[in-house]
Amino acid sequence: MVGGFLPCQELMRTRNKIINIAGALLSVCAFWFVGSKVFLNWSMITTWPRQQVPFWTVVFSAACVYASASFSLSFAWSLLLRFLGQTEVDFRLWHAIYARTQIAKYAPGNIFHFAGRHVWGKKAGISHSVLVGATVLEALGLVSAACAVSLIGFVSGSQIFGNARWYLLGLLTALFLPFITVTAVKYIRPLQLPNVSTRPLTEILRPLFRAYSLYILFFAISGGILLWLVGLVGGTPDIKMSGIVFSAYAASWIGGYVTPGSPAGLGVRESLVIIILNGIMAEPMALLVALALRCITITGDLLYFTTSFITIRQLKNKISPTGHLETK
DSSP states (O other), rough: OOOOOOHHHHHHHHHHHHHHHHHHHHHHHHHHHHHHHHHHTTTHTTTTOTSSHHHHHHHHHHHHHHHHHHHHHHHHHHHHHHHHHHOOOOOHHHHHHHHHGGGGGGGGGOOOHHHHHHHHHHHOOOHHHHHHHHHHHHHHHHHHHHHHHOOOOOHHHHOOGHHHHHHHHHHHHHHHHOOOOHHHHHHHHHHHHHHHHHHHHHHHHHHHHHHHHHHHHHHHHHHHHHHHHHHHHHOOOOHHHHHHHHHHHHHHHHHHHSTTTOOOTTTTHHOOOOOOTTTTTTTTHHHHHHHHHHHHHHHHHHHHHHHHHHHHHHHHHBBBSSSSSSSO
């Protein structure tokens, strides 16, 4: 200690420990919540509606759709790399890196997909600053897009028309948050991202809008999968309730994403889906939908992961013995 104060690095380590412990406790509570609900309703949730298609047929079919939607994430990442100055952009190569490392989000800590992407990206010749900038913009874009989809659904399902302007204000904020932030980055020197400060604002916002639209597409398709599941298990909800169900995936994704250390939001997202759906369908049915959704996303992530092997040979061929991308 110096002058009664802990060194800055020690304070940072202490803060990170507290955050990680809080995240771990929240994850444990979420697992306990879901586990207790499953235990109490086991006899009811093990019976998949017999008049519907078989459970694993539903899971695999929806997982294929989810895996296809995940391509929008790797394509958006390649757009961010190009925006930040990576001129040698081959989508097949960047998809191989993204899809190969994305599966690591299931490892405890929920950070290894970022670390793996950084390692593979460096091998492919992407600079450290570009990789960090892409990670920051991706996180900002994903959270903002999830907020926008959540608000769109809750606005459509809200009965409180007197407060609709507040929902709309929040929606506009979520829609424009990435662009507002990047505009600030352009003019605040300590926060500048590579290849941003010297470019006109219109050239900055245009490519970001494309990436942001892809994140919106991902959450919209995922919300559609959840809406389809609810229709299979509990019957198709009315238009008002459909908006809430549609937004439930994005809302639960935010909760899992911001929980420190929660691997792929396990437990946290299921808890939030159950809480949201409880007001729409019986609790056992909400549990069944939440568990089926997790089976779909895990299977979809595995399918998405396997697509990286289609192009991983090209990745190896494009990396020179010195570890940089070859363009010949």
